[in-house]
Amino acid sequence: MRRRALIGSPLLLAAPAVRARGVIELVTAGERPYAMAEGPEPGFVLTLVAEMFRLVGQQVVFRFLPGPEAEARAAALPEVAVAPLPRTAEREDHFLWAVALFENPGGFATLRCQPPRALAEARLLPRIAVLSGSVQEVHLRARGFTNLVPFSLWPDALAALRAREVSAWFGELPRLRALVGPGAAFGPPVFAYPAWLAVNRASRDIPVLALQEAHAALAADGSLAKLLRPHLGWA
Structure with missing residues (x-):
């Protein structure tokens, strides 16, 4: 991981009706404080995911949907990810479980x-x-x-x-x-349970291994703990 890991508030880009090739869509339920569609702060999950994709050189756009709809969209469409998502037996076969983001x-x-x-x-x-x-x-x-x-x-x-x-x-x-x-x-x-970044199983453009390395880099340099501590308190 050569790019410097430095977490800041991301520029939130709304998902367009037709997504450009190579652009990854993240669907989320928009629940405070994890992800927020309105206000000065995007939520710590969106900040984290945006930084991970930045580190691997990819653009991510965000789509806010009710929880069940967000999950269904990610399960149905390639190059769509969802976070934060608990990993359960019922969900196991519907997604590729890319990165355990934090313990919720x-x-x-x-x-x-x-x-x-x-x-x-x-x-x-x-x-x-x-x-x-x-x-x-x-x-x-x-x-x-x-x-x-x-x-x-x-x-x-x-x-x-x-x-x-x-x-x-x-x-x-x-x-x-x-x-x-x-x-x-x-x-x-x-x-506590792991909150995951999960991706559609048919995705080809989402570099899962590189995202795992990006998350590890953020943990190693202290950026992850700095981001999580105000919300989790014990990260």
Whole structure:
């Protein structure tokens, strides 16, 4: 990796209706603080991915879609990537899993009580909000939790937390910090999963090995930790 690794805010280029040959499209759900279509900062995942593609000499453009649509587009179209994406058994055969970008930490957010610091404490809560079908819900159900309240959409989970219909919300800590806002308390990470850059399996122009080397270079020179630390806290 000869190009200098220096992470800065990328120039976000919206994906055109017809993509030029050699230009890679990244689809993302646009969830704060990972990826944001509006505002002065693009989100730390887009910053990271844009820098990785810059290091390998490729241009990447971004398309913001709801989560299921973003995933479906990347699975269907060559030269399309998606991030950040949890790697699950259901998704395994639909993508080429290019780079594990970072460990995405999960924990508890509360508004009127101390957040659980361990799963054993969380078992004592009467009701815990989770997003339906999420990695976090699967994780807790696999450990025998019966006090979960699934919500299809995050605004509903947030409303339930504010209305005291649930005692805590279990999810990705970076997203919880961005959504729940002032007055919330957040527990430490009690679970983490790799957040991946995944690409369409038929892609020929996406240099997976070079992207892995770019990610390693960013880790080696400290740029990756500098980018992640404000959001993850423990990178």
